[in-house]
Structure formats: structure tokens, C-alpha cells
Amino acid sequence: MALNIVVCAKQVPDTKRITGEAMKDDGTVNRGALPAIFNPEDLNALETALEIRDQHGGTVTVVTMGPPAACELLRESYYRGADRCILITDRRAAASDTLATSYILSCAVKKIGADLVLCGRQAIDGDTAQVGPQLAEKLNFALVTYLEELIDVTDKTLRLRRNIGAGWEDVTTKLPALVTVMETANHPRPYASKRLMKYKNARSEGEIAGQVKAECADESEIAKRCEALKSKGLLIESWNLDDIEADLNWCGMSGSPTKVHRIQSVVLTGGEYHEIDPSDDGIGQFVGELIQEHTIG
């Protein structure tokens, strides 16, 4: 009953380490100043996939959408045990909101072919938890959110316990399904040292191109080096939007219904102390300030 499992993962800025230095003058966060990490709950999704495969056979394919640097996440997936890793990279996919992102991922999953798709519940940069459910809808898969414990797997069903906030549910779902995984579901395995030794040299075509450019070498080197990596099984597949036959109207800016109207940076308090006059006026003015700066209201 070997299942074809696809894990969707995202490389995210480590938002827990934002300091004033990582903020630009216009109030936006300078992503470049933050370390990029494997989104924590996506690691739990990968672990769930690997456990199912180790017990029942099948394949685990990790897909991520991002710039060439996101290949680091794919190498980490190989170190942990993924069978196949694919980078979706295309400038035309930039500025995609959750709807456009889920559309693009759905095109990739359809090309790969999956019985089960696993995603982390949410990513720590946006915390929206929207891509999982939207991808399930685009694929017309059954959606099961908030996996906490996998109970049983057959070739047609999954039985699991899902967290419903104040309690849990024990459910069986039909396959094909998309399941979002909580941090509490498992402990992601460490890197396997043999796999680390093998896959640390894995590169995508985009990364190779970057290297060749940096060395000012001839462009014909790119194809040559890619071919050499491919023969060793170390070329990370990368697909653009044409490869997955995505309709460009539903990708990137044009595929994203939500637009940013304004970004305000939250003012970090400097430990200053202000004494408020206990009169109606003093308190009224203070409350006005708190409302203005979105602390309350």
C-alpha cells in the first residue's frame, strides 16, 4: 500500500530573532538580515511523511517555492530522508498571496501525483495557516487540519487525532487527502550522517549558474556541471511556472486578490516611564494614545 506523499515546505525568516537592526527605515522587515530557517511545523509534516513511508513504503517528495537559496531547505530534507526534492522558482511567482501560492503548488502536486499531501499548520512569517486548506480545495482533496497523532494508515484511508482547540477529535478520512500538521505531532528526526555526506553537494541549476557567474567561467560550464551532478543523483530539480503548466493569470501579483494598503512598524518601547495624571483628562488622553498606536481597540 505504498503511498505517494508530497510535503509542502517553506523557508522562512526566523521571526523570533527580529531586532531593530532587521527593520528598514520604511518600517518593513529586512528579510535579508534574518537567518532563513526551515519553517518549524513543516519539519513536523516531513517527519509524519517519513514515518508513514518507513512503515508502509512509498515515496516522500518535498516541494518548496522560493528563490534558489531555498535549496538549503531541500538539502536539509534530503539529510532527513526525503526521496525526491523539487524547487519551484520563477520571478513571475513573486508577490503571490496565499491564494496564488496554493494555486502554483496545486499545479506542482498535480504534476508529481500524490495520494497524500502534508503541510505544516502554518508558517511563522505570516501565521496565516491558509495555504494548506486552499491547496486542498484546489486539488479537490479531503482537508484535515491540525494533526496531532496518526493512528492508522491504509491505502484508502487515514485515521488520526486532530486538535480542535479545546479538545480533540478522532476521525477517519478518505484518501486522497491533505493534512496540516501541528508542532505537537512528533519530534523531527535529526540528519542522517551518511545522507548528509552525500547530499551536501546537491545543487539546483540556479545555484550552479550563480557559482559559474561568480567564477566568471564560460556559460557552457553550467550545462556541463549540471550533467555531472545529475549522473550522481545530486541535481536538485527546479521547475518554473511553464514546467508545471500554471496559468499566469492566477500567479504572482495578478493572481493575488489581497493588496498591502499600509505597513506600520511597531514601536519598540525603550523602557521610558511616563506618569499618567489620575484625572479624567489625563486618563482619557492616555487611552487615546493607546488606541492610536493599535495597542488597544
Next chain:
Amino acid sequence: MIEKNTQGEVWVFAEQEEGKLSDVPLELLSKGRELADTLKVPLGAMLLGHLVSSQAAKLIAHGADKVYVVNDERLGHYQTTSYTAGICSLITEHKPQIVLFGATAIGRDLAPTIASKMKCGLTADCTDLQIGDHEDKSAGKTYENLMYQIRPAFGGNIIATIVNPERWPQMATVREGVMPMSESDESRKGQVVEFNPNFNGLSLPMELHEIRRRPKKVNLKAARIIVAGGAGVGSKDNFKQLWDLAHCLGGAVAGSRAAVDLGYIDHDHQVGQTGTTVRPALYIAVGISGAVQHRAGMQESAKILAINEDRDAPIFGIAHYGIVGDLNDVVPRLTKAIRGGMSVKTTH
């Protein structure tokens, strides 16, 4: 996607479990009422379930002009498939301009699925919603009266305002406990509309074996605003003023160890070294001296307001704001100012 309809209603999803409404839809109605009044359109509530129409009266008392009731056995226990089908037919039929959901376990499962099916925008976990104009400079277009969807992002380091100019309805999920709930008014009149979503042939992919609900404890960690009291509050009776203050802020109530030991509040609410550690956006410490054990549990709050009679209390050393005075004067004044401030904001 539906046709843009500037006369469309404002809708909220009336989440219920086992036939009972939680506080979330009532909070949504209070915010939805403001938006609907600004836009001069009716406020509707979507009530889906099996034999739940008796809850319609409560939704009307809390501000709904219309309650759309969808009654079906397959809506008895929440399932993404049946709820999505029901709500998408409602939206297609009645073309609301705004649809709001609570950012609950159910709301965060349902709303994105609906947005995907309707191919419209959705903003998660909003902490405020307003009506305003938006200029799209690259397209040289100005949009009037869009819903501003305001939310923290990047671990709370920025506040983003999102709009959805073209592909309607404009949808958002709203954090629990952030929007203050309006008072119930039993004399309000509203209309109940029964809706048949045509579920013929709809099959559900999920089978439920067992469900366990934990009695809901206070979740201090999730609270954006906390009002905490200490021994200085003086009595359980005085503590009620803290509950009033927290309620109008959509915040949670907590206590120091001393307040718990004195029986002013239950242990679940204790903040400090032996209780819960919290990092809210605003921590209001009332009658708390600020012993190191208490400070350990709250000193990373983004903003701390201390209210104490004793000017030398250590709590003032870590507070950003202080009010020196009798809490029996100060707390009611603060509550009144917040109620007033919020209503001013909604009429601007």
C-alpha cells in the same frame, strides 16, 4: 468570485457547537455592526447546523438585521466539505460585500477553503477592521469604502493593513477576544431567512469516531491584553472592576500569587514564576507591588501600565506607564475612557 456589489450586506459566520453559540460570533456582530453602519447596509449572520434556528434570536439581539439559517443533518458536526458548500451557495446567491469569521480552529479551516473556492482574498487573524479608501498608484485607480484588514505580522513586529479591491467578497478572520462584545438588546427586531443549499448527493470524506472537549480554561498566553490584580485590590468585590475593564478591552483577567492565595481569583489565572508566563501587548497591573516572582512572569510584556497607591512600589520600576492613585477611582475612570474612546473611533 462574485460581482462587486457596493450595496451588499456585511456578514458574519455564526459559529456554533452542539447548538450553542460561543462568544466569537457575538464579538464579530459588534464589529460587523460598525462596518455595516458605516457602509449603510444591513448586517447578516450565517447560522449553519442541524436544528439550530433557536439561536437566531440571540444573533438578532446582538446586532444582526438578518439571520440566514441553513439546516441540514450533514451540518450537525462541523465538516469542511458541507460547511463550505453551504456558505458558498449563500454567498453566490446573496452577494455580500464583506464576510467575517472568527480565527478559531473551525474558522481557520473553513474561511481559507471558501476563499479558494470563491477565488477571493482573505486576511487571517485581524485585530481590527475599518472602512476606508485605497489608492492603487500603479493602476491609477482609487477605491472607496474598502474594508481595511489590520493584522500584526512578522511575530508582531509590524502591523499590516490589507485590502481586497477587486475580487469580492472581502473576507477576514478575526482573533478571538480582540473585538469587544456589544450588549444584548432583546427588543431588537430582525428577519430570519431559511436557505436551502441543495446538498443533494453531497458526500462527506470524514467520519467522526470520538470527540473530547476539555472544559475551557482561561488562555492567558493567547491574550493580547491582560488586566492583573494583586493583594492591593483589597477584596473579591473590588476585583469585579478588573473584570469590567478586561471585558471592554477584550482582554483576560489574571492575578498575582497573593491575589490567588487571598481567594480573589482562581489559580488558572495566576501569572508569575509558579503560574503562567505571559507577553501580552498590554499588561495592566492593578494593586500589584511587583515582587520579583511576579515580574518574572510578565516583564516581557510589550507595554506595562501599573496602577498603585504606593509610589515606591517596585512595579513602577519596570512599568512604561504609571498611575498613582486609589484603584477604586482609577479603574472605573479607565474603563469609562476606553468605552468612550472606542465609540469615538467607530464614528470617525
